[in-house]
Amino acid sequence: MIRARAVPGKGAPREPAPWLDDSAGRVVRPYTASGGRTRPAVALDLLSSVTATGARPRAPLGAEHTAALRLCAGAAAVTVAEVAGQLRLPAAVAKVLLSDLVEAGAVTASAPRFPGGGGPYAAADDQTLLQAVLDGLRRRL
Amino acid sequence: MAYAADCDTRGPAATAAARPVTLKILVAGGFGAGKTTLVGAVSEIPPLCTEELLSGIGADADPLDGVDTKTSTTVALDFGRITLDTGHVLYLFGTPGQERFWFLWEELSAGALGAVVLADTRRLADCFPAVDFFERRGIVFVVAVNEFDGGHRYTAGEVREAVGLAPGVPVVHCDARLTGSATAVLAELVHHLLSTAAPAVPAQPTDRGEPT
Numbered sequence A: 001m002i003r004a005r006a007v008p009g010k011g012a013p014r015e016p017a018p019w020l021d022d023s024a025g026r027v028v029r030p031y032t033a034s035g036g037r038t039r040p041a042v043a044l045d046l047l048s049s050v051t052a053t054g055a056r057p058r059a060p061l062g063a064e065h066t067a068a069l070r071l072c073a074g075a076a077a078v079t080v081a082e083v084a085g086q087l088r089l090p091a092a093v094a095k096v097l098l099s100d101l102v103e104a105g106a107v108t109a110s111a112p113r114f115p116g117g118g119g120p121y122a123a124a125d126d127q128t129l130l131q132a133v134l135d136g137l138r139r140r141l
Numbered sequence B: 001m002a003y004a005a006d007c008d009t010r011g012p013a014a015t016a017a018a019r020p021v022t023l024k025i026l027v028a029g030g031f032g033a034g035k036t037t038l039v040g041a042v043s044e045i046p047p048l049c050t051e052e053l054l055s056g057i058g059a060d061a062d063p064l065d066g067v068d069t070k071t072s073t074t075v076a077l078d079f080g081r082i083t084l085d086t087g088h089v090l091y092l093f094g095t096p097g098q099e100r101f102w103f104l105w106e107e108l109s110a111g112a113l114g115a116v117v118l119a120d121t122r123r124l125a126d127c128f129p130a131v132d133f134f135e136r137r138g139i140v141f142v143v144a145v146n147e148f149d150g151g152h153r154y155t156a157g158e159v160r161e162a163v164g165l166a167p168g169v170p171v172v173h174c175d176a177r178l179t180g181s182a183t184a185v186l187a188e189l190v191h192h193l194l195s196t197a198a199p200a201v202p203a204q205p206t207d208r209g210e211p212t
C-alpha cells in the first residue's frame, strides 16, 4: 500500500461540506444562543483563559450567557474550549457569548502564552522548555 | 464539574505573569482510530467534546443574515488537559484528519508543539491526510500505531513504508486505552522534538511549502 498524496491544497476547503460521512458530527442549529452571531467582537483563541471579574453586567443576561459566566467563575482558570465543551455549544458560538461577557466587563480573557509567541515551530528549538515538558510527562509514566 | 477537581487554588486574581505556558499537542487520525480514547486516557479532566462548525465559520465571509435559522454540521474536537507542573500546562486537541477539516487544523496548529497521528492498521490509509497536513506545514509528528484486536500486526518498518514516512519520523505502537501507553506516545513526540531541536540547525521554513 502506497500513500496517495492528497491534491495540493490551497489551505482549506471553505465551502460547507457538500457531503457528510461518519466523521461529521451532529447537525445543529446553534445560533439562537448567540442571537445569530458567529463572529465574536473580541478575538478569542480556543485556549484563551476566561475569568469572571465579579462585576455584574448592567443588562440582564440570557440563560446561555449566565451559564457561560458561571463556568468562568470557578477558582481555576478555564479555557474557551472547556466552556464550549461544558455548554455543549460549538466553539464559534461560545466565543460570541464570552466575547459579549468581556465587552460587558463581566469576564476578562487572556490569550494563551504559547512558547515563542504562537507561530509554528516557535518552540521547536526551545530545549529547556521541551525538557521540562518531557520530564513532566515522564513523571506521569 | 470538571475543573472543580482541579487542585489549583489560585483565585481569579492570579496575575498574568504567573500564568503557565500553554503547550498544545494535536491528535489526528481517521474515523475510529482512537483519538477520543487517547485524549481521555491522558487527560486529568474528563475529556470534553468541543465542537466546531463545519462550514468554516470563523474564517472570513459568512453572511450574518438569517443565520439563526440556518443549520450547520459540527466536527468534534476532543479536548484534554495535563498540568505538568505549575509553569506548564499541556492541552490536547483531537479531531479527524480528513482534508475537509483542514481549515480547523490551520487554527489548531498555531502555537502547537507537534502532533500525534493515530494509525489504525485495519485502515491505514485513513491516516494519510493527517500525515500530509503535518508534513507540508513542517509540524513535527509521530505515528502511533493503535493495534486493535483482530487488526493485522504490522511492524513499525512496514507502517513506515506504507505511509511513506521520512526516515526520522518515529513510529510507535500503543494501546490508546492505557494511560501509560498513551502518555508514552506524547513523551515520544517531545523526545523527538528535542532530538530534532539541535541549536545549530537553521530555522525550518515558516511558509506553507508546496509538497516536494
Ligand SMILES: Nc1nc2c(ncn2[C@@H]2O[C@H](COP(=O)(O)OP(=O)(O)OP(=O)(O)O)[C@@H](O)[C@H]2O)c(=O)[nH]1
Residues within 6 Å of the ligand: A023, B029, B030, B031, B032, B033, B034, B035, B036, B037, B038, B096, B146, B147, B148, B149, B174, B175, B176, B177
Ligand atoms: N483494542 C483497542 N481498542 C481501542 C484502542 N483505542 C480505541 N479503541 C476502541 O476503538 C473504538 C474507537 O475509539 P475512539 O477513541 O472513539 O476513536 P476516535 O478516533 O475518537 O473515533 P471518531 O471520533 O469516531 O473518529 C472505541 O470503542 C475504543 O474503545 C486501542 O488502542 N486498542
Ligand SMILES: [Mg+2]
Residues within 6 Å of the ligand: B035, B036, B037, B076, B078
Ligand atoms: Mg472520537
